[in-house]
Amino acid sequence: MTEISTIPVVMTFAGSDPSGGAGLQADIETLASMGCHASPIITAVTVQDTQQLFRYQAMEASLVVEQARAVLEDIPIAAFKIGMLGSVENVEAVHTILTDYPDSPVVLDPLITAGGGGNLANDELVDAMVNLLFPLATVLTPNSEEARAFAPEADNLDACAQELLDLGSEYILITGTHESTPHVINRLYGDHRLLETYTWNRLPASYHGSGCTLATAIAALLAQGMDPKTAIHEAQEYVWEALSNGYRIGMGQHIPNRLFWAKGDDDELPENNRLH
Numbered sequence: 001m002t003e004i005s006t007i008p009v010v011m012t013f014a015g016s017d018p019s020g021g022a023g024l025q026a027d028i029e030t031l032a033s034m035g036c037h038a039s040p041i042i043t044a045v046t047v048q049d050t051q052q053l054f055r056y057q058a059m060e061a062s063l064v065v066e067q068a069r070a071v072l073e074d075i076p077i078a079a080f081k082i083g084m085l086g087s088v089e090n091v092e093a094v095h096t097i098l099t100d101y102p103d104s105p106v107v108l109d110p111l112i113t114a115g116g117g118g119n120l121a122n123d124e125l126v127d128a129m130v131n132l133l134f135p136l137a138t139v140l141t142p143n144s145e146e147a148r149a150f151a152p153e154a155d156n157l158d159a160c161a162q163e164l165l166d167l168g169s170e171y172i173l174i175t176g177t178h179e180s181t182p183h184v185i186n187r188l189y190g191d192h193r194l195l196e197t198y199t200w201n202r203l204p205a206s207y208h209g210s211g212c213t214l215a216t217a218i219a220a221l222l223a224q225g226m227d228p229k230t231a232i233h234e235a236q237e238y239v240w241e242a243l244s245n246g247y248r249i250g251m252g253q254h255i256p257n258r259l260f261w262a263k264g265d266d267d268e269l270p271e272n273n274r275l276h
Contacts, residue, residue, distance in 0.1 A: 007036065008035075008079070009038075009039055009076065009078055010036050010039065010077070010079045010216070010219050011039040011072070012027040012031070012039070012040055012081040013043050013064070013082050013090075013094055014027055014040070014041075014043060014084050015042070015043055015044035015046045015086060016042055017046055017209070018047070018048065018049075019048060019049050019050050019208065019250065021208035021256075022048075022208050022209035023083065024042065026213055026216065026256070026258070027081060027083070027212060027216045030216040030217055030258050031216060031219075033238075033258045033261070034217060034220035034221070034238065035224070036078075036220045036223055036224070039071045039077065041067045041068050043059055043083075043085050043086050043094075044057060044087075044090075045057050046084075049250055050250035050254075050255070051251055052252070056086060057086075058087040058090055060089075061087065061090050061092065061093040064090050064094070065097065068094075069097070072101075078104070078223035078224075079104055079105045079106070079107065079219045079223035080101070080104055080219070081108075081219035082109065082133060082137075083212055084111050087125065088124055088125055091125065091133060092132065095132040098133075098136045099136070105138040105139075105223070105228075106138050106139075107139045107141065107216070108129075108134070108136075108141070108169070108215070109142075109215035110134075110140060110150065111146075112126065112146050126149070130150060134164065134167040135167060135168030136168070137168070137170070138222065139170065139231075139232065140164060140171070140172045141218070142164070142172070142175075143174070143211060144174055144175065144179050145178050147160040147164065147174045148160055150164060151163035151164055157174055157187065158187075161187065161189040161194070162189075164189075165189060165190070165192055170228070171188060171190040172188070173186060173187070173188050173189075173214075173218075175211070175214070177210070181202075182202065183202055184202050185197055185199050185200075186236060190228075198233070198236055203244060205246060205248070205254040206253045206254065207243050207246055207253055207254050208254065208255055208256075209255065209256055210239065210243060210256055213239050217234075217238045217239055218232055218235040220235075221234055239256070241260050241261075242256040242257055242260055245257040245260035245263075
């Protein structure tokens, strides 16, 4: 019998994006780029392009469960990544699955809106994520707008983070691309305090699937046994390179080049522009 591969497998729950920029397509590319195998569980089918989300149809929760259980009974899963779920029933289904694997790291990208615009979650779905999934998350990766939406009583991002930490997530990385600041400032929280800030040069374009890429990159590194703080740091390095090497294929947002490292030797890559 052939020996089973040691390549770590990450199970990702997300919607399918026909533009190939976000959702499961982004997750699969990111995981392959970072040396992991993707186990993609379709939670919804979306109708979207690089400009906007037109509509989506959530999968039946029973089908989400069947997809996941079939794989989990066959393949060891090293980490879970959660993106768009599409319905309260799917949140409940994923919660049931995750509680059976309490030792596996979970990265949750708590999507409320699509990158190009369009709502992905109503109030009932937001409440379900907060109550059922936030307590199970090793790393929560909201952008600043999502953080404010999940903690509407907080008067600043630090207070938002504290409220979200109280819900049970181990680490929270609040990204700052939506803020009107000269540079992008990402903030990592844990142990009821601000642990670190990361400052990046702001790129001129906007990107379809950047949040998916970040959360999945963190999950990939956790699946390889990296500690969370180091994984969160290195995942941001990877995403910045993917964005800075991004390309525009339609009339809307740019697409991250998640395989930027595969360029030929004659192609110049920009120097890392992290500010120290």
